[in-house]
Amino acid sequence: MKAKYFNIFAMLLLLSQMACVTPKEVGGDPHLTNNVVDWRDEIIYQVLIDRFADGDYSNNYNVDTENDAGYHGGDWQGLIDKLDYIAELGVTTLWISPVVKNVEEDAGFASYHGYWTQDFEATNPHFGDFTMLRKMVDAAHAKGFKVVLDIVVNHVGQAFYYDINKNGQPDDYFIGQGSQIGPIGQNDPASEFLRIQEWDPDFNIDGIQAWTSLGPSGEAPAIFVNYPAINRVPPQPYPFDQDWAYNRKGRVTVWTTPEVCGCESWGCPWDNECLRKQETLGDFPGGLKDINTKDKTVRETLIGIFSRWIDIGDFDGFRIDTLKHVEHDYFSNPENGFCPNIRKHAKEFGKDNFFMFGEAFDGNDNLLGSYTQGEGVDSVFYFSQYYTVFRGAMLGNGDRTCEIARLHCRRKGCSSDPCGGGDDFTQPVYNNVGKTNGPTSEDGQLLNSQQLVVNFIENHDVGRLAFFMGAGWSDDLRMQVIKQALAYLMFTEGIPCLYYGVEQGFTGGNDPANRETMWLDRNYTTQEFKDGHYQSVMKSYDSTGDGMNDTVWQPYDTKNPYFTWIKQLTAIRKAHLELSRGDFNTTYSTTGSSGKDHGIYAFERTYAGKTAVAVFNFDMNQVSETSDGTQSMAVTATPGTTFTDALDSSYTATVTSGGCPAKAGQGCLNVSVPSRGVRLLLY
Numbered sequence: 001m002k003a004k005y006f007n008i009f010a011m012l013l014l015l016s017q018m019a020c021v022t023p024k025e026v027g028g029d030p031h032l033t034n035n036v037v038d039w040r041d042e043i044i045y046q047v048l049i050d051r052f053a054d055g056d057y058s059n060n061y062n063v064d065t066e067n068d069a070g071y072h073g074g075d076w077q078g079l080i081d082k083l084d085y086i087a088e089l090g091v092t093t094l095w096i097s098p099v100v101k102n103v104e105e106d107a108g109f110a111s112y113h114g115y116w117t118q119d120f121e122a123t124n125p126h127f128g129d130f131t132m133l134r135k136m137v138d139a140a141h142a143k144g145f146k147v148v149l150d151i152v153v154n155h156v157g158q159a160f161y162y163d164i165n166k167n168g169q170p171d172d173y174f175i176g177q178g179s180q181i182g183p184i185g186q187n188d189p190a191s192e193f194l195r196i197q198e199w200d201p202d203f204n205i206d207g208i209q210a211w212t213s214l215g216p217s218g219e220a221p222a223i224f225v226n227y228p229a230i231n232r233v234p235p236q237p238y239p240f241d242q243d244w245a246y247n248r249k250g251r252v253t254v255w256t257t258p259e260v261c262g263c264e265s266w267g268c269p270w271d272n273e274c275l276r277k278q279e280t281l282g283d284f285p286g287g288l289k290d291i292n293t294k295d296k297t298v299r300e301t302l303i304g305i306f307s308r309w310i311d312i313g314d315f316d317g318f319r320i321d322t323l324k325h326v327e328h329d330y331f332s333n334p335e336n337g338f339c340p341n342i343r344k345h346a347k348e349f350g351k352d353n354f355f356m357f358g359e360a361f362d363g364n365d366n367l368l369g370s371y372t373q374g375e376g377v378d379s380v381f382y383f384s385q386y387y388t389v390f391r392g393a394m395l396g397n398g399d400r401t402c403e404i405a406r407l408h409c410r411r412k413g414c415s416s417d418p419c420g421g422g423d424d425f426t427q428p429v430y431n432n433v434g435k436t437n438g439p440t441s442e443d444g445q446l447l448n449s450q451q452l453v454v455n456f457i458e459n460h461d462v463g464r465l466a467f468f469m470g471a472g473w474s475d476d477l478r479m480q481v482i483k484q485a486l487a488y489l490m491f492t493e494g495i496p497c498l499y500y501g502v503e504q505g506f507t508g509g510n511d512p513a514n515r516e517t518m519w520l521d522r523n524y525t526t527q528e529f530k531d532g533h534y535q536s537v538m539k540s541y542d543s544t545g546d547g548m549n550d551t552v553w554q555p556y557d558t559k560n561p562y563f564t565w566i567k568q569l570t571a572i573r574k575a576h577l578e579l580s581r582g583d584f585n586t587t588y589s590t591t592g593s594s595g596k597d598h599g600i601y602a603f604e605r606t607y608a609g610k611t612a613v614a615v616f617n618f619d620m621n622q623v624s625e626t627s628d629g630t631q632s633m634a635v636t637a638t639p640g641t642t643f644t645d646a647l648d649s650s651y652t653a654t655v656t657s658g659g660c661p662a663k664a665g666q667g668c669l670n671v672s673v674p675s676r677g678v679r680l681l682l683y
């Protein structure tokens with residue numbers, strides 16, 4: 001299916017219709033439903049609406065499926081149509097990309113992802129109207145899914161420019177302090193000219209300054225633009241059409257120039273004041289204008305808007321974008337903070353267990369954990385785990401798995417350093433206190449952020465895990481490691497989050513290549529040498545187990561090896577509450593780069609008298625064991641207990657009474673795991 005048409009008349013018509021209705025005008029008293037028993041039992045599936053399924057061709061204006069940065073036509077009706085497909089996978093919660101109306105396009109890129117807000121109170125007409133949105137959520141709830149809405153409070157789309165030369169129009173020029181102006185690309189590197197781009201100028205803590213031929217001219221005016229054809233019009237509602245609702249300090253630069261803050265490259269401490277100021281006050285790269293989230297009116301307006309979205313959509317949680325670009329106080333302030341007020345609103349209108357998790361794109365546990373403190377977000381994406389386990393151990397050869405143990409120690413605390421290095425892990429950096437009106441367990445106990453981290457192996461902001469595997473990796477090895485990664489995701493503590501398409505073996509690289517369109521044949525083809533030349537053929541896989549590929553891989557295929565593996569894992573997780581709710585404890589890790597135990601990392605999950613032990617071998621070549629040859633692994637199970645591998649029922653292991661540092665009443669367990677393998681031991 002190929003489509004490229006841009007009907008500006010149809011688009012304007014749709015936009016004008018949508019502009020008539022805002023969340024304020026939909027529905028009467030909210031009647032909200034409780035759908036969640038315990039968030040730890042949930043398995044999230046992330047859907048990029050534009051790329052998932054196109055169920056309504058009538059909203060396909062400005063669609064270009066040949067352009068990776070364009071709208072492709074997916075919508076909420078498409079998601080409704082595919083709910084059975086998603087249900088078969090065994091996931092339980094849908095996280096959908098933002099629903100608000102966006103600036104249509106900017107610099108040749110379209111807003112198909114939904115992160116370029118233009119109107120906080122209208123729906124994106126590419127996806128549907130309010131009625132369709134609610135229909136989608138109701139259909140999902142009817143099938144037992146919960147629905148999480150993706151929201152952005154840090155910025156809007158590129159709604160205004162800084163008129164640095166005060167000529168009343170946006171310019172892409174260099175302007176020097178000697179009052180000379182030259183076009184971009186023709187600057188003299190030896191001159192002292194400043195780089196100026198009025199849409200997206202570099203950060204200035206004093207605010208973007210204006211310059212005229214006479215010299216400095218005070219703060220540059222922020223001029224809202226009015227291009228209705230691409231919906232680049234002043235953001236709505238009030239006060240987002242006012243310049244004071246924005247910080248107006250230009251784009252964040254500290255990422256590429258850490259010397260701005262006097263830090264080593266990538267070496268600024270997480271709480272460095274200069275770093276935090278740039279990240280929280282600067283515009284997001286691409287000219288996304290940073291909202292003044294300290295302002296009282298702004299805070300109250302956003303709380304009101306997103307409370308209404310809960311009422312209209314009956315959503316069960318929020319995924320909050322760009323956490324680290326917003327002050328901590330914005331989320332956690334007990335008076336006018338976003339999270340406490342949203343929790344209060346949800347609870348008042350009958351929705352318990354409303355869950356908010358945020359995205360701080362950072363591998364530093366101190367920073368990630370800081371957002372979970374006080375009344376802030378319930379949880380964060382576990383980016384530190386992403387880097388340590390999935391990008392680190394999974395792509396490496398299994399050295400020093402104690403680094404994984406350290407990861408968990410930073411989250412939950414440990415009495416000693418698992419790497420033996422003397423680091424202090426006695427103070428966990430993730431909050432272990434539940435929030436007021438926060439999510440609870442089935443028996444009503446408040447859950448805390450250490451238990452609710454959101455685990456992922458890939459998402460829309462990072463390339464697919466398979467993409468980062470070296471060119472020398474065979475297809476079989478890639479699949480084996482993806483399977484291993486998915487197993488880790490399903491067995492470790494926290495909430496697993498799958499990015500759509502992982503069940504189809506997608507391998508896309510960094511944005512936008514990782515935002516594959518589910519229904520396009522090109523994502524299911526491979527290059528094969530046939531009839532004397534290379535040609536594109538549909539991928540196939542072995543569905544009969546005889547080693548020969550026999551089944552052609554079609555869009556939304558449910559029999560391929562990735563889909564069936566995930567289906568198997570979700571079923572195991574649901575059948576064993578110790579995997580979703582159990583306490584987590586590292587039982588084996590290594591500090592060296594060789595030995596019988598090279599590559600082994602193991603942990604135990606314990607709940608209501610049941611124990612599961614997961615053992616991973618990250619070594620590329622050898623069968624490894626949970627023993628260094630002298631001491632095996634200590635487990636809480638008693639001697640004589642026989643475990644069976646839930647992934648390979650022919651393998652069993654029995655707990656013994658000696659040969660490891662087990663405590664009284666506990667036992668020792670020696671497990672061998674094939675190279676790049678995983679065992680899940682249950683009894």
Ligand SMILES: [Ca+2]
Pocket residue numbers: 054055056057058059060073074075126
């Ligand atoms: Ca459509």
Ligand SMILES: [Ca+2]
Pocket residue numbers: 162163164165166167168169170171198
């Ligand atoms: Ca200008």
Ligand SMILES: [Ca+2]
Pocket residue numbers: 154279280281282290291293325326327
């Ligand atoms: Ca900000």
Ligand SMILES: [Ca+2]
Pocket residue numbers: 541542543544545546547548549550
């Ligand atoms: Ca076959």
